[in-house]
Amino acid sequence: MDILTVSHLSKTYGKGDTATRALDDVSFSVAEGEFVAIVGSSGSGKSTLLHLMGGVDRPTSGKVLLNGQDVYARSDEALAVFRRREVGLVYQFYNLVPVLNVVENMTLPVALDGRPINQDRLQGLLDKLGLRGKEGYLPSQLSGGQQQRVAIGRALMNAPAVVLADEPTGNLDTRNSHEITQLLQDSNRDFGQTLIMITHDETIARAADRIIAIEDGRIVRDERIRS
Ligand SMILES: Nc1ncnc2c1ncn2[C@@H]1O[C@H](COP(=O)(O)OP(=O)(O)O)[C@@H](O)[C@H]1O
Numbered sequence: 001m002d003i004l005t006v007s008h009l010s011k012t013y014g015k016g017d018t019a020t021r022a023l024d025d026v027s028f029s030v031a032e033g034e035f036v037a038i039v040g041s042s043g044s045g046k047s048t049l050l051h052l053m054g055g056v057d058r059p060t061s062g063k064v065l066l067n068g069q070d071v072y073a074r075s076d077e078a079l080a081v082f083r084r085r086e087v088g089l090v091y092q093f094y095n096l097v098p099v100l101n102v103v104e105n106m107t108l109p110v111a112l113d114g115r116p117i118n119q120d121r122l123q124g125l126l127d128k129l130g131l132r133g134k135e136g137y138l139p140s141q142l143s144g145g146q147q148q149r150v151a152i153g154r155a156l157m158n159a160p161a162v163v164l165a166d167e168p169t170g171n172l173d174t175r176n177s178h179e180i181t182q183l184l185q186d187s188n189r190d191f192g193q194t195l196i197m198i199t200h201d202e203t204i205a206r207a208a209d210r211i212i213a214i215e216d217g218r219i220v221r222d223e224r225i226r227s
């Protein structure tokens with residue numbers, strides 16, 4: 001079953017002489033449980049595409065369907081709720097809240113939603129992500145690799161329809177890059193978590209089931225490397 005469908009998606013930033021067509025008529029579908037890597041050079045439109053799949057920005061034209069629902073038919077308020085519940089975002093620079101500890105960061109989207117915390121899931125994630133014993137630490141007391149583990153935990157807490165990661169290993173050394181990639185791959189294999197990850201590193205992209213390459217806002221390659 002397709003969980004995500006991107007249909008004739010385009011995004012132009014700015015107007016007139018300064019307009020940039022960042023995304024140009026992009027269409028593809030992602031099956032539930034798939035792990036997709038998006039590759040492409042800097043400025044090719046990868047982050048724009050990821051943000052549009054996550055309800056972070058609105059497209060100039062085209063549609064995104066997640067779980068059969070038209071993401072951009074929603075009001076801005078409904079879109080904010082959608083992002084918290086249905087999408088897990090992981091960024092290059094972690095985007096943790098500096099004054100909140102590990103557990104508070106991981107459970108923030110659930111807390112903002114006013115919903116109860118699934119303790120089984122939280123405890124399982126703390127173990128799986130190697131954060132046991134660090135529950136009360138602030139981001140500033142953690143290494144980059146550990147901060148990214150917290151960000152992954154936050155993304156996975158809700159069991160979202162899709163996890164979207166934008167260069168999640170871009171700020172990490174080789175060893176941590178491979179560990180973070182492994183954790184993302186495990187979340188896909190163990191929980192069947194649908195996962196879309198941007199990377200400029202072909203080696204890391206090879207952890208995925210499928211690689212989509214983007215140039216100048218268009219898909220130039222869409223290749224299944226694992227069934
Ligand atoms: N908020 C923005 N305002 C104007 N131009 C933007 C904005 N975000 C991205 N762009 C432009 O859109 C193009 C694609 O950017 P982006 O999606 O960030 O590419 P990538 O993530 O592949 O490096 C680039 O030319 C970039 O300069």
Ligand SMILES: [Mg+2]
Pocket residue numbers: 046047048166
């Ligand atoms: Mg980018």
